[in-house]
Amino acid sequence: MTNRELDRREFLNWMIPAGFGLCACGGCRTTPITQRRQLLLIPESQEVQMGVAAYDEVKTKNKISTNAKYNEVVTRVGQRLADAAKQQNLGTNFDWEFTVIADQTQNAFCLPGGKVAFYEGILPVCQNEAGVAVVMSHEISHALARHGGERMTQQMGVDGTGKILQAVVKKKAADKEQAFMAVYNTGTKYGFVLPYSRAHESEADEMGIHIMSQAGYDPNEAPKFWERFGAAKSGDAPPEFSSTHPSDASRAAALRALLPQAVEEYQAAPTKHGVGVPLA
Numbered sequence: 512m513t514n515r516e517l518d519r520r521e522f523l524n525w526m527i528p529a530g531f532g533l534c535a536c537g538g539c540r541t542t543p544i545t546q547r548r549q550l551l552l553i554p555e556s557q558e559v560q561m562g563v564a565a566y567d568e569v570k571t572k573n574k575i576s577t578n579a580k581y582n583e584v585v586t587r588v589g590q591r592l593a594d595a596a597k598q599q600n601l602g603t604n605f606d607w608e609f610t611v612i613a614d615q616t617q618n619a620f621c622l623p624g625g626k627v628a629f630y631e632g633i634l635p636v637c638q639n640e641a642g643v644a645v646v647m648s649h650e651i652s653h654a655l656a657r658h659g660g661e662r663m664t665q666q667m668g669v670d671g672t673g674k675i676l677q678a679v680v681k682k683k684a685a686d687k688e689q690a691f692m693a694v695y696n697t698g699t700k701y702g703f704v705l706p707y708s709r710a711h712e713s714e715a716d717e718m719g720i721h722i723m724s725q726a727g728y729d730p731n732e733a734p735k736f737w738e739r740f741g742a743a744k745s746g747d748a749p750p751e752f753s754s755t756h757p758s759d760a761s762r763a764a765a766l767r768a769l770l771p772q773a774v775e776e777y778q779a780a781p782t783k784h785g786v787g788v789p790l791a
């Protein structure tokens with residue numbers, strides 16, 4: 512077998528498990544709901560594998576919350592949103608898990624594979640179950656849209672030209688792991704937080720408001736949450752919730768523009784939960 516054949520074989524091993532078709536650029540995919548073309552050169556199975564390992568570390572290194580109400584609400588909301596996503600054929604390969612961390616940081620994240628962490632500090636700002644659904648739907652949307660994989664692709668130094676195939680084939684497991692660690696900021700005091708781009712944030716907001724509505728949570732709570740959050744934010748907010756992009760006021764305005772369609776989806780949801788139980 513020639514080197515060329517070997518390269519081709521390795522390339523197909525990469526692409527086929529990730530569900531990539533043989534489109535012009537090799538690793539193109541369309542994001543769910545927002546239908547944006549994106550470039551992904553790491554198979555989802557590998558992203559998930561690294562996400563699971565990272566999540567185990569999060570659970571080992573942090574104190575898990577013993578607050579029964581927080582645990583109950585976060586798990587219930589998470590499960591309902593995961594079910595709504597599944598109805599749309601999203602995240603069907605995820606093994607969803609929801610953990611509340613006993614830490615007053617105002618943070619939450621979802622690692623590849625549906626591994627969600629909520630910090631106790633964000634829950635009083637959520638105020639009620641629908642507020643939890645706002646944050647949760649936003650976070651799981653980052654994972655469903657594979658924003659981490661997109662960042663990893665960029666991190667691995669591929670540039671969207673003909674050099675891509677060669678670059679992917681030659682990357683070793685260690686390089687991929689390094690890309691994951693760099694992208695997810697492992698080892699920082701916030702655990703695993705992607706400094707997402709403004710475009711990724713807006714996309715997660717848009718996907719999130721549809722998913723929460725389809726799960727039966729009142730989408731009117733989405734802009735209200737971001738306004739509350741803007742007022743309650745602590746001085747050293749982690750990157751995921753920092754003020755740099757987009758501003759809380761502008762994301763609230765963008766979410767209000769999406770309300771008419773979201774409210775329709777909410778009205779059509781088989782079961783409505785409204786704002787659910789209060790948390791504060």
Ligand SMILES: [Zn+2]
Nearest residue numbers: 707712715751
């Ligand atoms: Zn985000």
